[in-house]
Amino acid sequence: MRDKFDIVVACDSNRGIGKQNALPWRLSTDMKYFRDLTSSTPLLTEGKRNAVIMGRKTWESIPPNFRPLKERYNLVLTRNPNYSVPQGVFRSPSLDEALEFLSGGPVDRVFVIGGAEVYKQALAHDKCGLLYLTEIRAQFDCDTFLPEFRGFFQLLSCSEVMQENDLNSCVKVYEFNYPEYLSSAEV
Numbered sequence: 001m002r003d004k005f006d007i008v009v010a011c012d013s014n015r016g017i018g019k020q021n022a023l024p025w026r027l028s029t030d031m032k033y034f035r036d037l038t039s040s041t042p043l044l045t046e047g048k049r050n051a052v053i054m055g056r057k058t059w060e061s062i063p064p065n066f067r068p069l070k071e072r073y074n075l076v077l078t079r080n081p082n083y084s085v086p087q088g089v090f091r092s093p094s095l096d097e098a099l100e101f102l103s104g105g106p107v108d109r110v111f112v113i114g115g116a117e118v119y120k121q122a123l124a125h126d127k128c129g130l131l132y133l134t135e136i137r138a139q140f141d142c143d144t145f146l147p148e149f150r151g152f153f154q155l156l157s158c159s160e161v162m163q164e165n166d167l168n169s170c171v172k173v174y175e176f177n178y179p180e181y182l183s184s185a186e187v
């Protein structure tokens with residue numbers, strides 16, 4: 001497993017990410033981008049796969065016929081020791097224990113894929129590497145938001161604008177600056 005994990009998220013112009021435990025939009029180009037990014041690894045031939053870590057509510061928000069997410073190890077965070085997950089899906093009582101568990105397996109990249117509660121912890125974690133952010137240039141009615149992060153993240157790249165369903169979006173890649181985070185007055 002690589003040293004650091006990455007974060008993948010899509011948000012609207014208010015940093016909204018969800019509504020009633022679902023995505024507020026439907027963007028097939030972003031779904032494909034998410035699937036390709038989180039599934040692809042050059043180490044497949046060595047028997048390695050990527051892993052996705054998600055909160056219990058995000059797991060439950062995935063339609064049953066689409067979960068577990070294919071060709072990736074799926075790890076669900078829950079504090080409930082009796083929470084049942086299907087065979088082949090992993091469960092962990094904390095982000096650190098999840099990372100520790102995955103580090104012992106045939107894993108290449110690890111992606112934290114939400115939701116807000118898990119992003120909040122991941123965005124302040126010393127093992128956080130890159131943040132892949134799809135920015136949708138519109139406002140949706142949301143009840144769940146990505147925490148503010150820009151002060152501690154440096155923009156590395158920005159894709160061209162994509163258009164689907166009258167929505168413009170782009171993918172920005174940021175890198176976490178942990179020393180800056182540590183030295184900030186808020187910590």
Ligand SMILES: NC(=O)c1ccc[n+]([C@@H]2O[C@H](COP(=O)([O-])OP(=O)(O)OC[C@H]3O[C@@H](n4cnc5c(N)ncnc54)[C@H](OP(=O)(O)O)[C@@H]3O)[C@@H](O)[C@H]2O)c1
Nearest residue numbers: 010018021022055056057058078079094114115116117118
């Ligand atoms: N736009 C996007 O890219 C995106 C991506 C993902 C999700 N979402 C949206 O985000 C919303 C869900 O986010 P959310 O914040 O409500 O829920 P969430 O983060 O998906 O899940 C929260 C749950 O995860 C478990 N959990 C969280 N931190 C944990 C930890 N450190 N250790 C152990 N368990 C932990 C707890 O489960 P227990 O209560 O079982 O203990 C907690 O109730 C939905 O609307 C979803 O559609 C959007």
